Amino acid sequence: xxxLRVKKSEDLGGSSADPTAPLLEVDNLHVExxxxxxTVRAVNGLSYTLGRGETLAILGESGSGKSVSxxxxxxxxxxxxGFVTQGSVKFRGVDLLALNKKSKTYDHVVxxxxxxxxxxxxQDALTALNPVYTVGWQIGEMFRVxxxxxxxxxxxxxxxxxxxxxxPSARERINSYPHEFSGGMRQRVMIAMALxxxxxxxxxxxxxxxxxxTVQSQIMELLxxxxxxxxxxxxxxxxxxxxxxxxxxxVVVMYAGREMETAExxxxxxxxxxxxxxxxxxxxxxxxxxxxxxxxxPGTPPDLLAIPSGCPFHPRCTYATERCPKEVPELESVxxxxxxxxxxxxxxxxxx
Amino acid sequence: xxxxQRTDEPILRVVNLKKYFPxxxxxxxxxxxGTVQAVDDVSFDLYPGESLGLVGxxxxxxxxxxxxxxxxxxxxxxEAYFQGRDIFKMSRSELRDLRSEITVIFQxxxxxLNPRMTVGDIIAEPWSIHGGVPxxxxxxxxQELLEVVGLNPNNVSRYPHQxxxxxxxxxxxxxxxxxxxxxxxxxxxxxxxDVSVQAQVVNLLEDIQKEFGVSYLFIAxxxxxxxxxxxxxxxxxxxxxVEEGDEFQVYDHTAHPYTQALLSAVxxxxxxxxxxxxxxxxxxxxxxxxxxxxxxxFRTRCWKAQDVCAGEIPVLEDRGQGHPVACxxxxxxxxxSGAPPTTTA
Ligand SMILES: Nc1ncnc2c1ncn2[C@@H]1O[C@H](COP(=O)(O)OP(=O)(O)OP(=O)(O)O)[C@@H](O)[C@H]1O
Ligand SMILES: Nc1ncnc2c1ncn2[C@@H]1O[C@H](COP(=O)(O)OP(=O)(O)OP(=O)(O)O)[C@@H](O)[C@H]1O
Ligand SMILES: [Mg+2]
Ligand SMILES: [Mg+2]
Numbered sequence: 001x002x003x004l005r006v007k008k009s010e011d012l013g014g015s016s017a018d019p020t021a022p023l024l025e026v027d028n029l030h031v032e033x034x035x036x037x038x039t040v041r042a043v044n045g046l047s048y049t050l051g052r053g054e055t056l057a058i059l060g061e062s063g064s065g066k067s068v069s070x071x072x073x074x075x076x077x078x079x080x081x082g083f084v085t086q087g088s089v090k091f092r093g094v095d096l097l098a099l100n101k102k103s104k105t106y107d108h109v110v111x112x113x114x115x116x117x118x119x120x121x122x123q124d125a126l127t128a129l130n131p132v133y134t135v136g137w138q139i140g141e142m143f144r145v146x147x148x149x150x151x152x153x154x155x156x157x158x159x160x161x162x163x164x165x166x167x168p169s170a171r172e173r174i175n176s177y178p179h180e181f182s183g184g185m186r187q188r189v190m191i192a193m194a195l196x197x198x199x200x201x202x203x204x205x206x207x208x209x210x211x212x213x214t215v216q217s218q219i220m221e222l223l224x225x226x227x228x229x230x231x232x233x234x235x236x237x238x239x240x241x242x243x244x245x246x247x248x249x250x251v252v253v254m255y256a257g258r259e260m261e262t263a264e265x266x267x268x269x270x271x272x273x274x275x276x277x278x279x280x281x282x283x284x285x286x287x288x289x290x291x292x293x294x295x296x297x298p299g300t301p302p303d304l305l306a307i308p309s310g311c312p313f314h315p316r317c318t319y320a321t322e323r324c325p326k327e328v329p330e331l332e333s334v335x336x337x338x339x340x341x342x343x344x345x346x347x348x349x350x351x352x
Numbered sequence: 353x354x355x356x357q358r359t360d361e362p363i364l365r366v367v368n369l370k371k372y373f374p375x376x377x378x379x380x381x382x383x384x385x386g387t388v389q390a391v392d393d394v395s396f397d398l399y400p401g402e403s404l405g406l407v408g409x410x411x412x413x414x415x416x417x418x419x420x421x422x423x424x425x426x427x428x429x430x431e432a433y434f435q436g437r438d439i440f441k442m443s444r445s446e447l448r449d450l451r452s453e454i455t456v457i458f459q460x461x462x463x464x465l466n467p468r469m470t471v472g473d474i475i476a477e478p479w480s481i482h483g484g485v486p487x488x489x490x491x492x493x494x495q496e497l498l499e500v501v502g503l504n505p506n507n508v509s510r511y512p513h514q515x516x517x518x519x520x521x522x523x524x525x526x527x528x529x530x531x532x533x534x535x536x537x538x539x540x541x542x543x544x545x546d547v548s549v550q551a552q553v554v555n556l557l558e559d560i561q562k563e564f565g566v567s568y569l570f571i572a573x574x575x576x577x578x579x580x581x582x583x584x585x586x587x588x589x590x591x592x593x594v595e596e597g598d599e600f601q602v603y604d605h606t607a608h609p610y611t612q613a614l615l616s617a618v619x620x621x622x623x624x625x626x627x628x629x630x631x632x633x634x635x636x637x638x639x640x641x642x643x644x645x646x647x648x649x650f651r652t653r654c655w656k657a658q659d660v661c662a663g664e665i666p667v668l669e670d671r672g673q674g675h676p677v678a679c680x681x682x683x684x685x686x687x688x689s690g691a692p693p694t695t696t697a
Binding site: 061062168182183184185212213214215216217218221239240241242243244245246265266269270279280281283284285286287288290291293294295296297298300301 | 409410516517518519546547548549550551552554555558573574575576577579580599600603613614615617618619620621622623624625631633634636637638
């Protein structure tokens, strides 16, 4: 159907978009929440680059700053109390953040990328969808709002999108309400909404955490297929190492808002170079092998109001020396694009 | 250890258990418009000191099975015996005693602990109901229990919100073992925890079993974690058990198409396993339990289904696989590791 002209990324921001630049470049991003009890330093210097057709996984446990970093990139950070205090986010070379001289924080200044060029799929599809509107209306709204489509056109587009995400008998189910759909179908509706504007980047924030494994594999396969079709880049936010192994090209491992290690998928699993990554790898159960005892990471995840000094992982780390609570280890290149923020990455590799 | 080899008596025996919930419409004039067959003809035995897994996808009836055994929900029909005594015929006071023999650890460590009680009071509460520990000894005993679960004994007067998720789950475990139960029902005890903490809690549960000899009924949907804790498994689909066996039978000689699909969907944390080549992609969703398919309930999503599957419900029995499976066309061509399974004797 030719009546809708999807906005080309090259038009973005009027002029300066560079078609040869990477889809997304996040550099040294810092986000904090200023709340009564103090300052929650949720993201402390996150950097990554996402290319066309690439899948980058942001891996980390609860509270490590995964969702907050995505909110800052999308421009949907809860401000106040949340502020970007440092860093840049470039979409096709255009910086989406600008320094606010008065507050000395950064504002998201290119709202038109939101939902159209960069789209997001949220973890909990039931709360993210509006219970009082039909799924068809909610998908169609994207076309009405962003492209001025008529009701009738929007409805046809919604059916088309529902078919694309493989919701069976889309035409009959267009007037269903979210609660009439199963968890997996609701997640498909969310994906259909995210894809409706043909985005260049999709951020999937734990898209399958609430779903059963058989449905999880359907959804991940669907996302991969759509990605192959359109060449969009994907940021996959997850705490599940196994999902990462299945779908990602690159991984950023976060702990307490910091980047611990980043590498190509194969290196993360076969040459982990940070004690935290190694600890995760050893503690996780596998369905395909029998072991008598799991090897947990000792201790508890950090309190973000009181992040340990130096390397935030040092209280739980078996490699830690007296240097670790005193100095923050910088991200250091291990080999090519593989980097680790540990003074002792060579020792970690020796273990393997 | 498969059940055939056991000569001792099961500590818990569940026979043809059914639990149906009415589905009603209308607020003032409630009208029953159907029933949810949440648990439909489930039988299994749990032996002393054994860990039995109950696995299956959301809504298949795992929690309802556990609640009915504890009489938190009344059964529709069937029998359940604890040490030979019929649970479904127990009086109120007998039930109170039963609940110190069978205790529960719940899924959500945030919702399951009373936020207004101190950790000490939470752990000691079962004693004020069931007795067993004199009042003057309770503080000492509480501190002992905190030590057993790896928490600082000085924490007795703290409140749940001052603990992390993994620590709260330990408090729940301390409470569950406080009355020296024979059976602990663990309903998704680690699924709300961070991966680095899951392994700590699983190891703790194993240590407790070694030390106190309790039996576990371990409910979970995470088949990777389950593998490390259970001796035997019951796989459920839509209220029915479809396959039963020990760890190696179910994971390495998987016979029911549903179990095969379920296992093949569990991602393996190794990028080199990506092309395992035996991934089974199921079509569609789990059908509604108010209107389950006739015959085999899995047949609507099964690639092996034939006419016979819509007829009689396949019974759970050994069909030459070496362990019971409720399928007319069982096969052992699948194993969780992707390696060709060795043939069962
Ligand atoms: N609106 C807010 N106000 C105050 N603090 C916040 C707010 N949103 C997030 N935070 C804090 O920021 C930190 C990072 O949160 P974030 O949601 O990014 O974690 P996450 O890695 O996505 O975790 P999960 O896996 O649990 O989703 C947390 O400590 C959280 O409490
Ligand atoms: N009190 C109730 N009234 C009506 N239906 C119920 C009730 N409790 C459970 N059910 C239904 O019974 C079925 C089985 O539910 P149950 O909670 O036992 O599943 P489960 O296997 O524990 O799932 P999960 O993994 O999501 O916890 C579901 O279809 C559920 O909706
Ligand atoms: Mg999150
Ligand atoms: Mg349940």
